[in-house]
Amino acid sequence: MSRDTRFKRIYQLLDTHHGPQNWWPADTPFEVMVGAVLVQNTAWKNASSAIARLKEADLLSPKAILQMPVEKLALCIRSSGHFNVKAKRLQALCLWLDQQGGVDRIIRQSSADLREDLLAVYGIGPETADDILLYALGEPVFIIDAYTRRLFSRLGLLQSDEPYEVLRKKFESALQMDAGIFNQYHALIVVHAKNTCKKQPVCSECCLAGVCDGVWKSIL
DNA sequence: ACCCAGGGTCATA
DNA sequence: TATGACCATGGG
Numbered sequence: 001m002s003r004d005t006r007f008k009r010i011y012q013l014l015d016t017h018h019g020p021q022n023w024w025p026a027d028t029p030f031e032v033m034v035g036a037v038l039v040q041n042t043a044w045k046n047a048s049s050a051i052a053r054l055k056e057a058d059l060l061s062p063k064a065i066l067q068m069p070v071e072k073l074a075l076c077i078r079s080s081g082h083f084n085v086k087a088k089r090l091q092a093l094c095l096w097l098d099q100q101g102g103v104d105r106i107i108r109q110s111s112a113d114l115r116e117d118l119l120a121v122y123g124i125g126p127e128t129a130d131d132i133l134l135y136a137l138g139e140p141v142f143i144i145d146a147y148t149r150r151l152f153s154r155l156g157l158l159q160s161d162e163p164y165e166v167l168r169k170k171f172e173s174a175l176q177m178d179a180g181i182f183n184q185y186h187a188l189i190v191v192h193a194k195n196t197c198k199k200q201p202v203c204s205e206c207c208l209a210g211v212c213d214g215v216w217k218s219i220l
Numbered sequence: 221a222c223c224c225a226g227g228g229t230c231a232t233a
Numbered sequence: 234t235a236t237g238a239c240c241a242t243g244g245g
Binding site: 036042045 | 224225226227228229
């Protein structure tokens with residue numbers, strides 16, 4: 001069985017077991033973008049409470065974030081950790097959004113090299129850029145994170161230290177270029193790691209049990 | 221007390 | 234290009 005087929009089969013198993021995830025948990029595309037920065041190297045719960053604090057203070061908008069002193073912003077997002085750095089990153093993101101003519105314009109006419117533009121913004125690396133492209137803008141990109149590397153290297157389908165772009169292409173070429181599929185697949189990988197197999201991404205009791213260690217035939 | 225969580229930047233070799 | 238230090242909170 002080809003690697004591509006296995007990627008699809010794993011999606012089916014995860015999807016059947018965990019069901020629809022309806023990611024990203026946010027009310028607006030801009031909230032997705034803010035969340036993508038705040039969740040960097042941080043538990044979602046901590047990022048989420050920081051967003052809640054911004055909302056309560058009515059500060060969850062590009063203009064508010066740009067106008068507020070960076071020190072005040074840092075205090076608001078304190079619970080997300082790395083708050084001094086992330087405050088600067090949020091303002092850099094909002095400045096870029098402003099220069100682009102706002103979130104709505106980006107949604108209406110997404111330019112060809114939008115990904116490159118995002119990567120040029122301070123604080124936005126490959127994963128954050130793809131979070132924004134997929135979950136805020138609906139672009140079909142496959143997100144590579146630590147969970148993805150851990151799960152698929154344990155399954156023997158990847159080397160965990162392969163470059164980000166290499167892994168992204170492997171997933172994107174194995175699957176349909178469908179934002180809906182990529183959306184659900186990445187959410188499933190995260191939920192699987194968080195809820196089902198906390199220590200071992202493939203344990204003896206989870207829905208992927210048996211797919212590694214050369215016993216693909218019995219399950220797939 | 222230690223480790224990790226839905227990363228990225230910067231300095232150094 | 235490839236490591237390593239650094240950023241920092243909250244929950245296990």
